[in-house]
Structures are given as structure tokens and as C-alpha cells.
Amino acid sequence: MKLETNGVMTLKNINLLNNDFLAKITTLGQEVNVLQQTLGTATQDIGGLQQQINVINEELNRQTHFRGYYLLSTDIQNLPNSANRDFAFSAESGTVWMYDAAWYNSGDIVPDQVTPASDATPLADSGTGVAGTSNEYSRGDHKHPLQVSDVLSSKDTSVGTVGQASSYARSDHQNPTQTVDTIPVSDSADGSYGTVDSYARNDHSYPINVQTNDSIIPIVNGQLTYDGNVKATKFIKSGGLSTQLLLANGDTTTDFVTKATTQTITDSKTFNNYVTAAGYKIPNRTNQDMLMADGSTKPFTFAEQEFYITGSIEYIKLCMFGAYTTPTDVSVEFTCKCRTGFGLIYFNQVYTSDGIGTYQYKLQSNMSIGMDVCYIIYFGTCANRYGELWARVLMWSNKLIFQQTNQGMETEPLMDVLNNAMQSQLPSGASSSTALLANQFNSVVHISSSLNDN
Structure with missing residues (x-):
């Protein structure tokens, strides 16, 4: 029987597999690997700590030595x-x-700072200056103490002084007023340059250097001559009157123009500017005369128009009597000047509350040419009725002038006076037209609707 490392047991050439034992062997192998990794990390940490200890020891040795x-x-x-x-x-x-x-x-x-920084307060500047012995440097944010004076500024003197102070004057300092509080002395005959070191105030005044008591003022019987201006509140001439004017040579006169009294000027006066007055009166003239720009006079005219008549008869509108319903009379006078005498037409138009009423006239014609007949022509009816006064002028009258030379008290209905060009015929559309013949002074004439055209 033989046990292999992989957990396989061989018994008489027969493989036996122990699964539990194999799992345990695998787990132990993994734990051994983890322990080996942990040991390696700990070894590295120990090496790093040793290096830090060496640095600390070197710094301690450096600081110690x-x-x-x-x-x-x-x-x-x-x-x-x-x-x-x-x-x-x-x-x-x-x-x-x-x-x-x-x-x-x-x-x-030497590393870092060769010279140590100074912790002392910077010194104030001195008058002569000092080289110094300190090897310490000033910090970049250092400040010197103010080197200014707290002493009141001195007054100016006539000779001045260099001064000994090592401090500066503040920018808002003020010097004491260098003025004197005594009254200025009067002028003297010899004069004096003075010795005081103060100035006169700008509102000072000198004592009066003349005698103010008129009872003891000396009288000068001779003539005094001054090369400059002489100013006084009054100039009085002995024996002079308030109605006299003192002349430059010392004489007096009453021949001057005043503003508050009535005076007569017997000679001509020339004015280079406007002359304004409430009225202008010309001797021996009436209210029917006009004053011309050159000083002459001419009869008064309210309106004027010039015409030139050649080879045909012409008609000239003299004026119009407007529609009017207030009872009154409107009178007007025209003249006609030409080379053969003077023509004249008086005309009086009567108004009633119903409008235009009766009329009266007097006509004086020119001689052989000029104005020979006039016409009164009416238009409209009742309160809207208005009239026009026309004059007929003969051919070859040449130059002639019509003028309105007079009018009555009531003028409101009177309009369009000598304001039109001459016409070759009378206007049409009239409600009535009447010829006014010369050398007659009519009684009251009532308007008719018949057209009498001569």
C-alpha cells in the first residue's frame, strides 16, 4: 500500500481515492500561499520604516552638530x-x-537664508542719514514709522529761515494767518515802505485821509488841475441851480432835453436809433394826413391800387359789402386819379335786421377819360345778400390810381377793398345790378331786382 501526495492510495496496484483527505490538502496549500504573500508585504513595510528612521536620525545628527x-x-x-x-x-x-x-x-x-531677517521695528529717517551695522535684512512687508511733525507750523518771516527739524509737514497742515489785526495807517506826504511782517486783509479799509467837517474845509479860490479822474458824490457850482446843467468848461446851461417836462425843440435833431413815442404830431396837419418816412405828409388813404388802361374798357372792383343783419350804415369814399382830373365816388350802404337795405351815392367822374360810371351789384337774397361796388374805366386812360380815402364809423361788413385785378366785363349771376351815374345826389334808393346795365 502506498499513499501519493495527490491523495491517491495504491494498494497492490489498485488506486484508491480519498476525497476528504484531498480537499484538506488543497486548503492547506492555499493558506500557505496567503501566509507567504502577507510575509512579503510586511517585509516591504519594515524596509520603508527603516528608511524614515534613517532620515530622522540624519536630521537629528544635523541639528545636533x-x-x-x-x-x-x-x-x-x-x-x-x-x-x-x-x-x-x-x-x-x-x-x-x-x-x-x-x-x-x-x-x-549657506543654504536658504545667508542673512537672517530682522524682527526689529525699522528706524525713522534722520537728517544726516546712517550707514548702519546690522547684517539682518528687512522683511518685504516692513513699514517705517511716520517721520512727520506734530508741531504747529510757524508763520512766514521777512528774511525766512532754513529750519532744523528732521520731520516732514503733513499734507493737510495749515500755516497760521499772517495778517495784522490793527487798523491800516493813513497815507502820509512822504510815504513809508513799512516794517511789519504781516499782510493786510482783502477787506481792509484805510481811515479817511480828508477833512470830513465841511465847516473847516478850506475854500480854494483859484483853479486846481488834476491829470487823473476826479470822483465825488456831488459837484456843486457856487450860485448854481437845480434846473441848470454843469458843463465841462465850468459854465451852466438850461438848454438840454429832459424826460419829465414838456419842451419845444426849434431845430432839427438826428437820431441814429429808434425813436418810440405814444404819438407824433405835425404842426398844421389833421387826422386825415399821413407822416411819411422822409418827414413829409400826404392825405391819408386806407388802400391804394394802380392800373394801366389801353385800348379797351375795363371794370375795377372797388370793394364788397358783406352779408350783415345788424341795423347800421357803412360809408366809403374812393378817388380816381388820372391825367384828366380827379374822380370821386361816395357810397352809403344801409343794413337792417333783414340784411342789406337801401343805399345812397354821389359820383363825380373824371373828365374825358378815366372813371365815368360806377355799379352796385347784389348777389343772393334776404340775410345772405351781399353787394359789390364796381367802377368802369374808359379806354386809353393809361395810368390811373384808385384810393380809398375815407370810411364811416361802421366798417365790419366792408371787405375786399381794392384787392382785385381789373376785368374786361362785370361779373355774372347777380340778383340785381344798378348803374350809378355822375353828377347826381340820390335820395334814398331801394334795391330792385331789375338789371340796369349801362
């Missing part, structure tokens, strides 16, 4: 109780010094 920073190399050489492997940093040489039986300069540059 580091003797510090020193200003001078001789300070390192004189250190007591020096031992092999000791080292120190020299600010003088900027290198590492080592000890091996004796101190020597290794030539290695």
Missing part, C-alpha cells in the same frame, strides 16, 4: 566644545564652516 548663524568667521572658530561633524554658517564669508579637529571653510554656499 549645527552650531548656528554667526556674523564673523572668527566667532565660529572660537566656539567652545566643538566636535567632529559640527558645522556653522558665516555671514561674513557666506559659506558653511565644518569642524574636523579644527574649524575650516568648506566653501559650500
Whole structure:
């Protein structure tokens, strides 16, 4: 009988399989593998810890043998109780010094800070300045104490001074007012440049340097001459009156224009600007005269129009009497000027509450040419009725001028005065038309519907 490692038992060349024993052998093999893996990991951890211990030991040895920073190399050489492997940093040489039986300069540059940082408060600036002896450097965020003065600023002097203070004046400082609180002295005949070191205030005033008591003011009988301006509240001439004007040469006159009194100017005056007045009155003229721009006068006209008549008869509309229902009279006067005399037409239109009523007229024609007949023409009926006054002008009258020279008190219905071009015939569509003949002064005439066209 023989037992194999794989759990197979051979008995007289017959294989017997023990399944339980084989499973146990397999499990034991797996556990052995796990133990071997765990042992390998633990071995690696032990190696890492050993390396950290070595680093710590090296740092401890370094700190144990580091003797510090020193200003001078001789300070390192004189250190007591020096031992092999000791080292120190020299600010003088900027290198590492080592000890091996004796101190020597290794030539290695000092790591990190060659010069230590200063923890002292920076000094204030001085007047002359100091080179300094410290080998420590200032930190980047250091601040110097304020080097300003807390003493009140001095006043200015006439000669000035350099000063001895080593501090600065603050930007918001103010110097004391350099003014004097005494009243300025009066001017003197000889004058003086003065000795005070203060300024006069801008609202100062000098004492009056004249005699203010008129009872003791001296009277000058002669003539005084001044090259500059003379200013006074009044200039009074002996014996002068309030109605007189003092002239530049000392004389007086009453020949001047005033604003508050009535005066007559006997000569012409020229004004280079506008003259504004409530009214302008021309001697020996009436309210029927007009003042022209050149100073002349001409009879008053309300409207004017010029025409030129050649080889045909023409008709000219003088005005229109509008529809109107207020009882009143509207009167108007026209003249016609031409080379053969003066024509004239007076016309009075009566209005009632029903509209246009009766009329009256007087016509004076020109001589051989010009205006010879006028017409009153009505349009519409009742309250809407309106009338037009026309004049007929003979051919070859040439130049003539029609003017409205007068009108009555009521003018509201009067319209369209001398505002139209001449026509070759009278308008059509009239409800009535009447010819007004010359050299007659009619009694009251009632409007008829018949058309009398001459």
C-alpha cells in the first residue's frame, strides 16, 4: 500500500481515492500561499520604516552638530566644545564652516537664508542719514514709522529761515494767518515802505485821509488841475441851480432835453436809433394826413391800387359789402386819379335786421377819360345778400390810381377793398345790378331786382 501526495492510495496496484483527505490538502496549500504573500508585504513595510528612521536620525545628527548663524568667521572658530561633524554658517564669508579637529571653510554656499531677517521695528529717517551695522535684512512687508511733525507750523518771516527739524509737514497742515489785526495807517506826504511782517486783509479799509467837517474845509479860490479822474458824490457850482446843467468848461446851461417836462425843440435833431413815442404830431396837419418816412405828409388813404388802361374798357372792383343783419350804415369814399382830373365816388350802404337795405351815392367822374360810371351789384337774397361796388374805366386812360380815402364809423361788413385785378366785363349771376351815374345826389334808393346795365 502506498499513499501519493495527490491523495491517491495504491494498494497492490489498485488506486484508491480519498476525497476528504484531498480537499484538506488543497486548503492547506492555499493558506500557505496567503501566509507567504502577507510575509512579503510586511517585509516591504519594515524596509520603508527603516528608511524614515534613517532620515530622522540624519536630521537629528544635523541639528545636533549645527552650531548656528554667526556674523564673523572668527566667532565660529572660537566656539567652545566643538566636535567632529559640527558645522556653522558665516555671514561674513557666506559659506558653511565644518569642524574636523579644527574649524575650516568648506566653501559650500549657506543654504536658504545667508542673512537672517530682522524682527526689529525699522528706524525713522534722520537728517544726516546712517550707514548702519546690522547684517539682518528687512522683511518685504516692513513699514517705517511716520517721520512727520506734530508741531504747529510757524508763520512766514521777512528774511525766512532754513529750519532744523528732521520731520516732514503733513499734507493737510495749515500755516497760521499772517495778517495784522490793527487798523491800516493813513497815507502820509512822504510815504513809508513799512516794517511789519504781516499782510493786510482783502477787506481792509484805510481811515479817511480828508477833512470830513465841511465847516473847516478850506475854500480854494483859484483853479486846481488834476491829470487823473476826479470822483465825488456831488459837484456843486457856487450860485448854481437845480434846473441848470454843469458843463465841462465850468459854465451852466438850461438848454438840454429832459424826460419829465414838456419842451419845444426849434431845430432839427438826428437820431441814429429808434425813436418810440405814444404819438407824433405835425404842426398844421389833421387826422386825415399821413407822416411819411422822409418827414413829409400826404392825405391819408386806407388802400391804394394802380392800373394801366389801353385800348379797351375795363371794370375795377372797388370793394364788397358783406352779408350783415345788424341795423347800421357803412360809408366809403374812393378817388380816381388820372391825367384828366380827379374822380370821386361816395357810397352809403344801409343794413337792417333783414340784411342789406337801401343805399345812397354821389359820383363825380373824371373828365374825358378815366372813371365815368360806377355799379352796385347784389348777389343772393334776404340775410345772405351781399353787394359789390364796381367802377368802369374808359379806354386809353393809361395810368390811373384808385384810393380809398375815407370810411364811416361802421366798417365790419366792408371787405375786399381794392384787392382785385381789373376785368374786361362785370361779373355774372347777380340778383340785381344798378348803374350809378355822375353828377347826381340820390335820395334814398331801394334795391330792385331789375338789371340796369349801362
